[in-house]
Amino acid sequence: NIHRFRPHEIEPMVADQPDSLAAGLMLTFADAGNGELAGVVDRVEDEAVYVNFNHPLAGHNIVFDVHVITVENQ
Structure with a gap:
């Protein structure tokens, strides 16, 4: 689920820190x-x-480590 953007579409999101646009940077988008x-x-x-x-x-x-407390019949 990797999407391609043009740099000018992303750069306004990091306008206050333009050098921060690099792999690993988390961004927030609005969905539909x-x-x-x-x-x-x-x-x-x-x-x-x-x-x-x-x-x-x-x-x-x-991996989950669980402890079953009780089992009930329905």
């Missing part, structure tokens, strides 16, 4: 419903900025 959508800059090229909208834990193994 005007909610917040986080994206992380994947890479910056001369003609494109690639932003990854996957969940930060996507692709990672997650």
Whole structure:
């Protein structure tokens, strides 16, 4: 879920810190419903900025340690 943007579309978001536009920078976008959508800059090229909208834990193994307190019949 990586999207390509032109640099001029992203640069206003970091206008106060133009040197901060680099891989790993987290940006906030508005989705279609005007909610917040986080994206992380994947890479910056001369003609494109690639932003990854996957969940930060996507692709990672997650292990849960649980303790079952009770089981009830329905």
